[in-house]
Amino acid sequence: MSAVQEVVTEAPAVEAVPKRAMTLGYGTSLVMLALLIAVPLVVKNFIVFQLTMLLIYGLAVLALNILTGGSGQFSLGQSAFYAVGAYTSAILMEHVGMNYALTLPIAGIICFGFGFLFGQPALRLSGVYLALATFALATAMPQLLKLGYFEHWTGGVQGLVVTKPDAPFGLPISQDMWLYYFTLVVTIAIYIFSVNLLKSRSGRAFMAIRDNEIAASAMGVDVALYKTLAFGVSAGITGVAGGLGAIAVQFVAPDGYTITLAISLFLGMVVGGVGWLPGSIVGSAFIIFVPNIAEGISKGLSGAVFGVLLFLVIFLVPHGARQVAIVAQQLIGKLKKN
């Protein structure tokens, strides 16, 4: 029982976020959607590729957000789920010759199972201990992928080259553009699913566990089930993101899925605002573009510059993009009154 007592005395790890504050209003959502559809039509292919990566990392951050912001569990092991998804897609496409779109649900299901199973032992851990356990998963994954037993399938250290799909039905758009819109559709579908999940009974159970585990179980919430379920859903979405990432990058190798990726995703979640789903895309933009900006400022000290920028963000807006959005909303409200 000591573990339970510990949980009771411990301050909640994640600040409670009211359910309504987790999403955007209709108007803002539509503007965002219009932007996401229109921008690729006017920019270079390279930027379209970057935007695709933005959506993919956005999905992975969203998945972590459901786990941490929703159910209050930490994970530094998202890169492992991402890797499993990426390898599932790559192996199915290259060795089995399956259509890329069909590999994604399979990647999602395999990762869901993987995450659900990992969630079982994780039940006994909480807070920093859980973070450490998932950290171990992330450090082990690149080495597991190199193992000789799987080499026939994974390509070992050499990795696997993936063929990029052409636009179907003879559509006159480039591969990059097609992949972007394909990713956009998948992202929107998963976003809507996530929003609804958090608004549903299960979502309320997640949040009850996040806010107070004991109270939740007293209310009749099956804590063990919902905690592992949160892990499973998060891993499943991360797996889909990994599969999309493999198709966009056209290559998978163990070095692409190190602990650095897991930490980047964690960073993205914090910068975007823990528990605020639309923030995922902002967080994803941060982890893709800010290192490039830092490198532009100083090549030798890019790590230090990145650190300073990150520090500024955490210091000035500790709640990330959510805080900025709230301030902006209040300003607009004031302007309207005037």
Add this chain to the structure above:
Amino acid sequence: MLSKQKLRIAAFSTAVIVFAAMSGSALAQKKYDTGATDTEIKIGNIMPYSGPASAYGVIGKTEEAYFKKINAEGGINGRKVNFISYDDGYSPPKAVEQVRKLVESDEVLLVFNSLGTPSNSAIQKYLNAKKVPQLFVATGATKWNDPKDFPWTMGWQPSYQSEARIYAKYLLKEKPGAKIAIMYQNDDFGKDYLKGLKDGLGAKASMVIAEESYEPTEPTIDSHIVKLKATGADVFISITTPKFAAQAIKKLAEIEWKPLHIVSNVSASVGAVIKPAGFENAQGILSAAYAKDGADSQWDDDPGMKKFYAFLEKYYPEANKLDGSVVYGYGVAQTMVKVLEMCGDNLTRENVMKQAASLKEFAPDTLLPGVTISTSATDFAPIEQLQMMRFKGEKWELFGDIISGELSH
């Protein structure tokens, strides 16, 4: 009179036409693809300036300094080199992003000396599809020499396989009755090497009486070595990365096993391997090299190395000349400049590849005397020669002839 005048006019106009035609053809010889103009050549590069392999970032910095020197001396055929180098953190997805930025946004003529087997594997298909040269990649994998399937990709340093073949040749000549025990790292490096050794031994591959592999994650390889000693082998080939190479040298001394010990070039560093393992334990070990060692005093009066030291002093004073990566970056940048010089005014991507594939016995300043670079339309492996060396006292002593690792020789 009239006809004379006509004739004169005709002659004059012919002259004009001929002149125009000539100057026209002279103009036509200046051909450019994206990334090259009358005044500038844009070269792209990716390097792990951050992340697990950031020690290699020095290569990119040396190359940048070398191109600065070339620009200060007037450029290549009057064109300044604009060297754009991005950080990929040794991550394949980031490498793809950065290379696409180089090709599509910065519009470089070619990608030069991108580092790492995983990163280069990730960008190879893209660059070949776009027909952008991926020249002199910084990895020792053998797969870069594949002009038929990847005509836009070329390596630079000797491949692991050609180095291994040199040891095989040496053993066949000096110790034909040898019983060989091999210790190799279980990854692309170790496996490439093992294949080279067996190819080199050819029909006599039965000389190998024992093979042991280890995972790079193992804390120590001591038990493997004890096992190999028990086989009674009299040659020990250590295909290991620095940490394990040092462990092996120490363990051999500890269990008093004294076979002929060969260490791969990857782990021939005096500072990182031999010194930690103890000089007294390393006497008589064999290895092979293709470049001069910046730490070795025997090159102090070498004209090539004098040029190298002068370059470091003027353009890259903070460099550590004991670092093999600095020597490497200088040599590979010099090869790049040579190829661009050979291109003349025809700076199309096709011609760059054509010239890169027509290097004839080119000798950069930092390569061992006698080691030269030759390529052809079917041979995309620039350096294929090495020289054997033996550890004596506190440094390597070169011996024997320059040996080629090509299979056909």
